[in-house]
Amino acid sequence: MRSLRRFLTRLLNSATTRVQDERLREEIEEHLTLQTEENLRAGLTPVEARRQAMLKFGGVEAMKLDYRAERGLQLIENLVGDLRNAGRSISRMPGLATVIIVSLAIGIGVNTTIFSWIQMILFEPMPAVSGAANFLLVEPRTETGGYPGASWLEYRDLQTQVPALRDVVAFQMVPFNVGERGQTERTHGQLVSGNYFSALGLKPIVGRFIRTEEAERPGTEPVVVISYDYWQTRFRGAPGVVGQKLRVNERELVVIGVAPRDFQGTMVPLKFELWAPATMAPALLGGTRDLEDRNSRAFSLIGMLRPGATREEAQAQFSTAMAQLARDYPDASAGIGGEMLPFWQAPRGPQRLLISGLAILQGVMLLLLLAVCGNTANLMLARGSARQREMAVRMALGAGRWRIVSLVLYENMLLAFLGAGLGAAIAGWGTTALRVAPMIGAFPILFPTRVDQFTLAFAMLLGAACGLIFSGAPAFHLVRLDPQDGLRSTSNTPPRSRARKVLMGVEVGLATVVLIAAALFLQSFRSARHADPRFRPEGVLLAAYDVSGRNPDKASNREFAARLLERLRSLPDVEAAAIATNVPVDLHGIPRRPFTVQGHVRTEPGQDRAISNTVTPGYFKVMGIPLLEGNDFAEMRDQTAPAQAIVNEEFVRRYLSGAEPIGRLIQTGAGSFAIIGVARNSVYDAFGEAAQPAAYFSYRDRPEDQGQIHLRARNGNEAALTSEARAVLRDLDPMLPLYDVRTFSQHIERNLYLRRIPARLFAVLGPLLLGLAAIGIYAVVSYAVARRTREIGVRLAFGATSGRVILQIIRENLRVIAWGTAIGWALALVISGRATPKSVVNLPVFIGVPAILLSVATLACWIPARRASRIDPMAALRHE
C-alpha cells in the first residue's frame, strides 16, 4: 500500500519536475541564509560566513541527484527525456524523416491490409459469430475427391452419429424471388436446420430465431428471419417488422426476427438476406424432393467440437457413420466417405483460392518492407556518420555506449512507430476501399474485412521489427566508434562505408526480386486482358432467369425456354439469341463433368472430364464461335432427333486422337449423346489459358430450370436491350424477375476483379519501390562523396577532369549495385521457375527490369557525383 502510494506520488512528481526543483532550490537558499546569519552572529565576516554555511551544507549537486532519485521515477523520466530528445532530433531532419515515415507507412499499410484479409479468412471467417474459425466442415467425399454435399436425411443421421461434434448445422443456399406479382426482386437466402442460429451462438436484434421444432417436419410454420441490412432497407428498421408478411417464391412467410448486424450467413463471403427452415424446401422450391431423396445432396454441414473432443475422434466417428450409410443406402451413398475440413478450406467458395494468393502477396510485400528497412537503415547510417562527432562528444563527456545506442534506438523506434501508425491508417482506408469495391454479381459478395486490435497489433509489431532491423546497423557502427577518433576525425578520414554498401546491395537485390515479381504479374494480367477470348463478347447482353419452383417437369422447362427464345428473337434489335447454363470467364468457374466417349479407352485411373455447358440452338452464332464441322443443335421443339452433343477441337484432339468425331456417342451420367458437330476452341475459365476439352449439350435434351440469356444486338448497342428483354419476360410470367443483367464486357470486368486488386497493388508499389531504391542509393553516394570532399579536391587540383571523377564515383557504387541486381535477378529466376515450372522465361521482364533498375541507379549515383566534381579545388582543400 505504502509503496503503491509512493509510486503514484513519484509518478505525479515526474510530471511536475520544474515546480519541485524550484521548491528545493528555495529550501536550500533559505537554509544557507539562516546558517549564514548564524555564522555572522558568531562573528565571521560575511564572505566567510557564507562559505562556512555552504561547507556545512555539503555537496549540493550530489544531494540534488539524491533528492531527484527519491522524488520521481528515474526510468520514466529518462524515457520521456529520451523520447523528447529523439523527437527533437527527428524534427531537425524533416525531409529525411518524411521519406522514412511515408515509405514505412506504405510498406506496413500494405502488409497490414493483406494480413487483415488472411486474418479474416483464417480466424474470423464469419462476422458476428464468435469462434467461427473453430467450426469444422462436415463434408461427404467421393472416391474421386469431390465434395458433393450432404442430403437432408444424411444430415439427420449424422446429427446423432458424430457425438464428438456439439451441434451439426445444415444449410443450403437458395435464390428467392421476393415480392408481389410483376415486381419481384431477386434475393439470396439460406434454408437452414432448426439449430442453425443457436449453434452459431447468435441473438436476434428483434423478435426471435427459428426454433428447432420448426425444422423437424415438412410443411411446418412458414417463417423467415431477415438480415439487418434487409430490415433497414426494406422495412426502414421498423421495430414492428415481426409478424409482417413477406412473399417469397409465391409463398407467404412471416418475419419472426432480425439477425445481428454484421451476420451474413455461413458461406462467407456470400451475403444472404433471408433464412427459412430447411423443412420449407418443398414449399419454396416447387416440390423439390430435397427432404426425402438421399441422392439430392444440397446441404452443407458444419459443426463445432465438443469440449475435450479432438478432430481425429470426430473424423473417425464421421467415417464410421458414412461407411454405415454406404451399406444401408448403396444407391445414394456407395463410395462416399467423409472428411472434416477446417472452415477456411471450404471446397465451395473462394477461401481456398484466396488464401494461397494472399500468402504469396504477403510474402512479396514483406520483402518489400524489408527493402524499405534496408533503405531506412542506409539513410540512418549515412546520417549516423554525419553525427559521429556529436556522439564522440557525448561519449567523451561520459555517456555509456549503451546510452549512445539507446539514443539511436529511441530515434529509430520513434520513426518506426510513427510509420506504423500512419501505416495502420492506410490499412484502415485500404480495407474499407477494397470492401466497398463494387462486387455486384450473380451472388452478392461482401468480404467482412476490417482493422481490429489484432491488425493494429500486427502493424505495431511490424513497426517494432522494422525499427529494430534498421537500428541494427547504425547502432553497431556507433558502438565500435572510438571517441578520440571521432573527435579528431574530420571529413578527410577514410569513409567507413562498407556496411552501407552492403546494405545498398541487399536493398537493390530485394528491389530486383519484387520488381520482377510485380512486372511478371502485371504482364500476365495485361496479356490476359488483351488476349483473344476466341469468342466475341462485344455486343452481347447477358441476363439470368430462374423458373425453379414453378415448372414441375423438364418438358415445361423446355417449353418455357423455347417460348422465351421465340419472343426474344422477334425483337427488332436482336440479331441472335440463345440460352446457356454457364457463361465463360465466370468467377465461379464452369463445371467439368466426367464422361466416356466411344472410341477412347482411358489407360490411367480416374475419369475423363470436360468442360460442360448446356446451350440452346443459336448459341454458337451469338457467341461468334464458328462450327468447324457438322451442324448446330436441332430446334428446341424437335421431337425426333436423338440426344445431341457438340465438342470442341481440343476434345477431338485429346480424346479421339483426331479421328472423325461426328456420330460417336458420349456417355455421361445423364445418358448418351451423339456428337453432331465440332466447335472451335475458345476461352472458358481465364484469358490466356491452355486449350481445354469441352462438350456442349442441348437444352432440348437437358432442359434446365434456370438459364443465362445471351442476346446479340443488331446495332452493337447491347445495353439498350435491357428493358425490352425485361418486358418479354414479364409478358411470359409476371412473377419472374430478370436478374443479373450485364453486358458481356461487364461480366468479364467483374470476374477480373479479384485479379485486378493485386495487379493494381503492384502497379502502384513497383514505381514506389524503384523510387525508394533510388533515394537509398542517392543518400549513400552523396554522403560518401561529401566525406571525400578533400580527396576529390586534391585530385581535381592535380588535373583530374570532372568527367573522370564522376566516372570513378559511379563505377565504384555501380559495382555494388550490379552485384545486388545480379543476385536478386538469379533469385527471381529461381522463384519464377518454381512458381510456374512449365512456362518459358519472360525475357522482356527479366531483361527490362534490371535495365530500368540499373539506369535509375546510375542516375542516382550521377547526381551527387556531378555535384562533387563541380567543387572548387581550393575551397575543398580549405574545407575544415
Added chain:
Amino acid sequence: MKQKADVLKGALALMIRKTLDVLGPQHGYGIARRIEQSSGDLLAVNQGTLYPVLLKLEQERAITSEWGASENNRRARFYREGRKQLQVETQDWEQTAAIIGRFFQVKAEDLS
C-alpha cells in the same frame, strides 16, 4: 556502501521525526540545528542529506509540509509530524538497536 547509506537514512528519518514530535513544526534548518546539537556534531557535515530524507518521509505521509514564514519573516518550508504513529517506529528502532547492541556485546566465551 548503499546499505550504509540506507541505515543512516533510517536513523536520520527517525531523528527528524522525533525532533518534529518534540519541537513541533520546523523548517529544514531548524531540524538540522536541533539534530546537530543533540547528536554532538555527528551531523556536522552534509546538512544537505537531510532534504532527500525529508522528501521520502513526506511521500510516506509520515510528515507533512507547507510554506510559512521563518523567524526573519522569509518564506520557508515548514515540516510537521504526520498522523503516523511515531511510537511504533521508535519501538522498532529501540528493539533493533537493543538486539544489535547485545549482539556486539557477545564475546567468544559466551557462545562456547
